[in-house]
Amino acid sequence: MKVHTLGSWEQVPSSPSTSSSLSSSSANNPKRLRPLAPRLTSAAVSTTVATEISAPPKLRKSLGSAMTAKCASIDLDVSLIQMQSGGTRWNPTPEQIKLLEALYQAGMRTPNPVQIERVTAELGQYGRIEGKNVFYWFQNHKARERQKQKRSELLANAATAAPLPHPKVQSQKEEIKEFHGGSCKRKCRSWGSLELDMEEEGPGDRTLELFPLHPERRQM
């Protein structure tokens, strides 16, 4: 059965839509992380594509009214499906975070589909989670760790005034590169469909979705 869980793409246009805002996105604010204050006033302007769903102005994740969303040609009421489970973004539980960090520390960086599946399954014990969350988490964590480090490095540099040519911390790049140069070609993450086969156990809110598409078959 395939549940064509339509990509959201267009959810409930309910959110206040912080539309424009300043966006200035300050070139660089060395002081601290970007403040980035999203003005959350009720401006509601967006007017999305408006091909469908003329949802109520306000209605977040509280499925109170059943708006018969009629996207494209799917008759399922997506509203229900969507609301109950993934309307909002993933919010990791402490346990999940702990595990993820442990894995990160152990060296995991860009898990492949299989790994993602496993991790997801494991973390699923502690709360709702999908493969993409795992993937994104690693992406973001990696990037932000790097960011953090870079920042501190810079700070240290400035403070000491004695710029170390080679900071003790030398980035994994070296290592990786070596690795690659050594033999194979780039590793390739591949977008597996990698679908978990979970049934509907319980209120199950697992909308299984992972990577964008499913790879068909080997070509060639």
Next chain:
Amino acid sequence: MKVHTLGSWEQVPSSPSTSSSLSSSSANNPKRLRPLAPRLTSAAVSTTVATEISAPPKLRKSLGSAMTAKCASIDLDVSLIQMQSGGTRWNPTPEQIKLLEALYQAGMRTPNPVQIERVTAELGQYGRIEGKNVFYWFQNHKARERQKQKRSELLANAATAAPLPHPKVQSQKEEIKEFHGGSCKRKCRSWGSLELDMEEEGPGDRTLELFPLHPERRQM
């Protein structure tokens, strides 16, 4: 149902864990080493987290009461993963390219899962193709068109005024920012589950109304 079609992957389970051998980032490399790190730890990373998150200084949310310090262990043993290597890369046929370009010209830029499905199915008539190919094609095409344009722009500029030794551009952000700041509410592609049931070359002749690709004129 459930097509565990693992995408192409090619993992050589050889790499020794290299657990936490990360070093850090070299501040500046003239050559910009490429991090790139999918050679993931394929060692069994057993992580046991027996941490009872009893009461962190700042309780996150209503964590509920079902939190019984569970112990979790994730065993990642990727050694078995060795799927058939993904072979060669997609090589579009002229027909496919034609269609893709037509779609591009018609305004398609970042197709959502459903669109990708359709396009893939359609193009599948002319040769093997996977969803990711479609996705990548649009990504690349968009980027390269932009690149091209920028280049010509720059060239024009150079002709009129500055010598401009390096063709290296660095001001693309300007434009993009402007673009975003404009008005749009980002579209959001969402990773739909979008699962096709068709085995291989499923639909011989899907009449499928061609890519809607609505004139929605997304500002993109």
Next chain:
DNA sequence: GCAAATTAATGATTTATTCAAG
């Protein structure tokens, strides 16, 4: 104490770069 207004974090997408097959 509480609820709106801010701010800090961080999840989710998009764009820019880079690598390498053909």
Next chain:
DNA sequence: CTTGAATAAATCATTAATTTGC
């Protein structure tokens, strides 16, 4: 050289944490 594939950086968007006025 062209371009499919993949990752990193930048950015947008939402949520929790914190502050503020009552």
